[in-house]
Amino acid sequence: MNSYDVAIIGSGPGGYVAAIRCAQLGLKTAIIEKYSTLGGTCLNVGCIPSKALLDSSHHYEDAVKHFEEHGIDIPGEIKVNLKQMIARKQAVVDTTTGGIDFLMKKNNIDVYQGLGSFKDATHITISGEKETEIEAKNTIIATGSKPSSLPFINIDKERIITSTEALKLKEIPKHMIVIGGGVIGLELGQVYKRLGAEVSVIEYMDRIIPTMDSGLSKELNKVLKKQKFKINTSHKVKSVERKGDEIIVKADNKKGEEVEFKGDYCLVSVGRRPYTDGLNAEAAGVKLNDKGQVEVNDHLQTATKNIYAIGDVIKGAMLAHKAEEEGVFVAETIAGQKPHIDYNLIPGVVYTWPEVATVGQTEEQLKEAGVEYKVGQFPMRALGRSRASMDLDGFVKILADKTTDEILGFHMVGARAADLVAEAVVAMEYRASAEDISRMSHAHPTFAEAVKEAALAATDNRALHV
Structure with missing residues (x-):
């Protein structure tokens, strides 16, 4: 042995x-x-x-x-x-x-x-x-x-699928119904939306990516709707039925009214x-x-x-x-x-485009904890680099302690957010202030300039380019 x-x-x-x-x-x-x-x-x-x-x-x-x-x-x-x-x-x-x-x-x-x-x-x-x-x-x-499921759903791995099957489909769906507005559902939904599928997202909570800062949820919701996603929040799925090549999903909306969705594929992405x-x-x-x-x-x-x-x-x-x-x-x-x-400094990312990235505390968490904070926010469309690449959606938001200026949270929707969040992780690991980042030179033109501008905005509202 x-x-x-x-x-x-x-x-x-x-x-x-x-x-x-x-x-x-x-x-x-x-x-x-x-x-x-x-x-x-x-x-x-x-x-x-x-x-x-x-x-x-x-x-x-x-x-x-x-x-x-x-x-x-x-x-x-x-x-x-x-x-x-x-x-x-x-x-x-x-x-x-x-x-x-x-x-x-x-x-x-x-x-x-x-x-x-x-x-x-x-x-x-x-x-x-x-x-x-x-x-x-x-x-x-x-x-x-x-992958998790719901007790009443029969995942047949053909038309009613999990993320595993969604990675190897043999055809582009005509209408993909996505149950779950979290990271996996939105990423794979965007893959097939780009390829020509109609995509309807059904989310139980009152917003998509519900565990992240509500500002990110609101911005991503706006962007995805512009991309022709059909997003249905506050909907409780109660049945998923397959009839031949058609999938029928029934859900109750927040008014308690039954809503029916019909498609040819249903991606169940309700967590793991x-x-x-x-x-x-x-x-x-x-x-x-x-x-x-x-x-x-x-x-x-x-x-x-x-x-x-x-x-x-x-x-x-x-x-x-x-x-x-x-x-x-x-x-x-x-x-x-x-x-x-430090579990507070484990970043989270959604790899849609624009990307979503976050680390530290959300506004909701700071309010619940009674922490006094200030907000610095900067829109991506104000950057020369964003205009050059046509990536205008999103923003960077920095939350800093009102008294000490220490960075408490970083939240971003925008191009290369998944890479840029590392700057915030480094800063927060060394307990940097918003002013510390605002005084660092950032190459021009880059998407990273939005991080500096958001830090400037958090430091006595000193953003330069808005």
């Missing part, structure tokens, strides 16, 4: 990063993955493939809608080759997952293919082509999550659930809470002290980069170091 200092169950961003960090710290490490490729949901059926399709569909939309204005004439009709688009997406996935194979070899990490389940607190059974058992002084549970199927957690003394999450303490330690859990399978935002931070945190904890994670 092979023995390890650390065994990791699950090879998503949390699991494989934890494995690499453990190996760097001199720990003999094994990683267990039930699927044939490494990388988990993110690399195989999540972050990476969805961004590949978002980029491809963005190119198509630009060609159809904007090339002529840029002085680019294309003779003949511009057509979507969905088969090639999906094939390119898969090539990106294959290259990326192959890169994880390389990293495992480079770091001398043993990879086991099969379902990992606890025999006891220090022994793991791996059910693959043949059953194997290994011994581990420490184990990290990184088994991730699966922790995945612990087959883990046999109880055999190791690992406890789950009523949401199915693995219970952990502040050190991400389970009820059994040599077993840890990270990522989507525990509490908190289901984000790949959160899982990565937790993977490093646990590896360093096992090695005897004293690492730290």
Whole structure:
């Protein structure tokens, strides 16, 4: 029987990063993955493939809608080759997952293919082509999550689908009904909207992206409606029925009136659930809470002290980069170091176009906590760089403490928001003030100038270009 200092169950961003960090710290490490490729949901059926399709569909939309204005004439009709688009997406996935194979070899990490389940607190059974058992002084549970559904919905994976199936459709829907106005539903909805589908979003809450700052929700709602999305908030879905190739969704609006939606595809994107199927957690003394999450303490330690859990399978935002931070945190904890994670500084992003990015506290959270704050906001359309690229939608909003000027929250809708949020994370990590950012030189012309201008706006309303 092979023995390890650390065994990791699950090879998503949390699991494989934890494995690499453990190996760097001199720990003999094994990683267990039930699927044939490494990388988990993110690399195989999540972050990476969805961004590949978002980029491809963005190119198509630009060609159809904007090339002529840029002085680019294309003779003949511009057509979507969905088969090639999906094939390119898969090539990106294959290259990326192959890169994880390389990293495992480079770091001398043993990879086991099969379902990992606890025999006891220090022994793991791996059910693959043949059953194997290994011994581990420490184990990290990184088994991730699966798409959630509603109890009355029968997901047939053909017409009533999850995000997994939406990444490999063989045709462009005529009318895609999206249940859920969160990150996944809006991103994949935008892919198919660009390619020619009619898209109707049905959201239970009173706004889309409801966990983010309400200003972002309002702005993105406005932008998507301009893109001809049909957005229905405060709608409670009560039935989803398939009749041949037609899907009928019935929902009650906020007045209690029944509304009917008909389409040829229905994407169910109502969140994700922790995945612990087959883990046999109880055999190791690992406890789950009523949401199915693995219970952990502040050190991400389970009820059994040599077993840890990270990522989507525990509490908190289901984000790949959160899982990565937790993977490093646990590896360093096992090695005897004293690492730290500031969960307030884990950014959140929606990869629609324009992008949405946020970090820190929302206005709603600051009001609820009774914190006095000031707001600096700057519109993207006031930038020369935005006019040059025709990316005029959105804004940057900085929330700063009214007394100390410390930045408490950063919220942005606009081009390259996903990249620009890192500036705010750095600033907030070092407890910078809005004035600190306002006094830093930002290259001109760039989208990043909007961050400086918002900081100036928060500093005695000193924005220069509005």
